[in-house]
Amino acid sequence: MSFKYWEDCVDPEDLEALWAETDVEKEWTDAGENMGKKVHLSRDPDGQPFLTQTEMKAVAGIIVRRHFPSLMEPEMICAIAEIGSDRRLLALQYDKKAKENKLGIMLMTQKKAEWLSREMGYQSYQSTDNPEILYRPFTNVYFGAAYLKILSNFDGMKRSEEFIVRAYRGGTKKATHKSTNDFFQRYLLAKQTLPSWEKHISGIPFSRREGVESAEPNTFQSEIGDGWTYWDSRVSPDDMEELWKSPEVLKDWTKSGERRGRVRFSLDSEKRPYLSRAEVKAVAEIIISRYFSREGIQASVLAALAEMCSMRFVNGVDACTGLMGIDYQTALWLYKERTEQSVVEAFLRGPENVNGQENDPIWNKFLSTLSHYQDIRRVPGGCNIL
Structure with a gap:
């Protein structure tokens, strides 16, 4: 060689x-x-x-x-x-x-x-x-x-x-x-001895949308130290273009003063990046429209599962990594093979712990969470893929 x-x-x-x-x-x-x-x-x-x-x-x-x-x-x-x-x-x-x-x-x-x-x-x-x-x-x-x-x-x-x-x-x-x-x-x-990792996005200050003051330029913080607090560093340009086309996301980002090329994640009190409900649903809609449009999966179902698994944190919580904590192919298999309730229980508890009871607390909590996404107000002229 x-x-x-x-x-x-x-x-x-x-x-x-x-x-x-x-x-x-x-x-x-x-x-x-x-x-x-x-x-x-x-x-x-x-x-x-x-x-x-x-x-x-x-x-x-x-x-x-x-x-x-x-x-x-x-x-x-x-x-x-x-x-x-x-x-x-x-x-x-x-x-x-x-x-x-x-x-x-x-x-x-x-x-x-x-x-x-x-x-x-x-x-x-x-x-x-x-x-x-x-x-x-x-x-x-x-x-x-x-x-x-x-x-x-x-x-x-x-x-x-x-x-x-x-x-x-x-x-x-x-x-x-x-x-x-x-x-x-x-x-x-x-x-x-490693080079500084604070210069990954040159010239863009660390800040958040919801009331936290900006820090010095090139200063990044997160729970894993990677500093990626911007949407544009986490997704492809094509994905960003699709997100900008979402009426609810466009309204959210415009109201927050976001600009193309430097869209910030919202941060909680511990400066952990998370997605708004409009952003979560938009991501789910984009994924389904691209890859699973014939499968009958509802974006609201994926979005509600994401909230229950990760509380919408970009990096997930505890052992759950990412929004879903599971790959979409596995989620799709579960969705196609079982009822909606058993899918939700299997996703959150594991397939071996599905009971299917009518008053199951996990299922009831999911239905309550699901309502947040099914009732998102539609913008006139917009199109929601459900």
């Missing part, structure tokens, strides 16, 4: 995403690189290609924003890469106990990548019989992040940062063993 240019190891859309990162663009431009021409990879004294800290930060950030938003800290990925492989693309370590090679930036094994892809559903990047594909930075970081995501909720329990990092190094059985303690201590030191 030999990579000389970024083009040798990334797809065109990934390279475009890197150029879109302000810090990467500056670093590459200062080094004499030009957009539209091949970009040289940095090399260590032995001639081995590696990622600079700026490049590593960008790759980790892109992967998390695309595939694991609100589920992990990009800094965790960067710190593990720092002490595991020194950010070297072609890093290789032989695991004597497992009798297999660990490859690339995140020291991912081919066996683990195949398991993540084939059994756990992480298929955004290919995992083939050719282990060399794991030397590609975006592929390697994607599977490394997927494994960290699984470890973060191992055995159905929300795990600590220490458990996740030590388990990544030595497996879940060694997460509390003395053999992985040194790795975790080096990880903590590595985090202190």
Whole structure:
């Protein structure tokens, strides 16, 4: 294996995403690189290609924003890469106990990548019989992040940062063993050397819509420290355009003084970002109209479930990650196979705890929550997809 240019190891859309990162663009431009021409990879004294800290930060950030938003800290990925492989693309370590090679930036094994892809559903990047594909930075970081995501909720329990990092190094059985303690201590030191993560959205101050004063520019806060308090950093431009077309969202955002390109999330007293009911319903309507328009699913049902699962917090609550705490394909399967009441109970309690009783408290609470969405006032000339 030999990579000389970024083009040798990334797809065109990934390279475009890197150029879109302000810090990467500056670093590459200062080094004499030009957009539209091949970009040289940095090399260590032995001639081995590696990622600079700026490049590593960008790759980790892109992967998390695309595939694991609100589920992990990009800094965790960067710190593990720092002490595991020194950010070297072609890093290789032989695991004597497992009798297999660990490859690339995140020291991912081919066996683990195949398991993540084939059994756990992480298929955004290919995992083939050719282990060399794991030397590609975006592929390697994607599977490394997927494994960290699984470890973060191992055995159905929300795990600590220490458990996740030590388990990544030595497996879940060694997460509390003395053999992985040194790795975790080096990880903590590595985090202190990482570039500042406060410059992700240059020039946009941290603030909230509902009465909290703005802080200094480039100061971001959230419960996981990623600082993404803007809609435009969480969703694609196409999704934002659809949200702006929603009459209720347009009214909400216009009243709050939001502008295209910098729409703020509402924040609670602890500065946790959340969605208004109009925003939740709009998101549900967009998803259903795009992907499930023939399935008969009501946007109000998804919206009410989101409120009960996450209280509309962007990052979810407790072990529930995100608005729904479950992927839409699973929700769709439950919805098609059972009555509406049993679907709601299965979603909130688990399929094994469905009782279907007429006066079930969870079901009654859901009906009460559902009324908030079914009664949203329609704007003249608007169109609501139910």
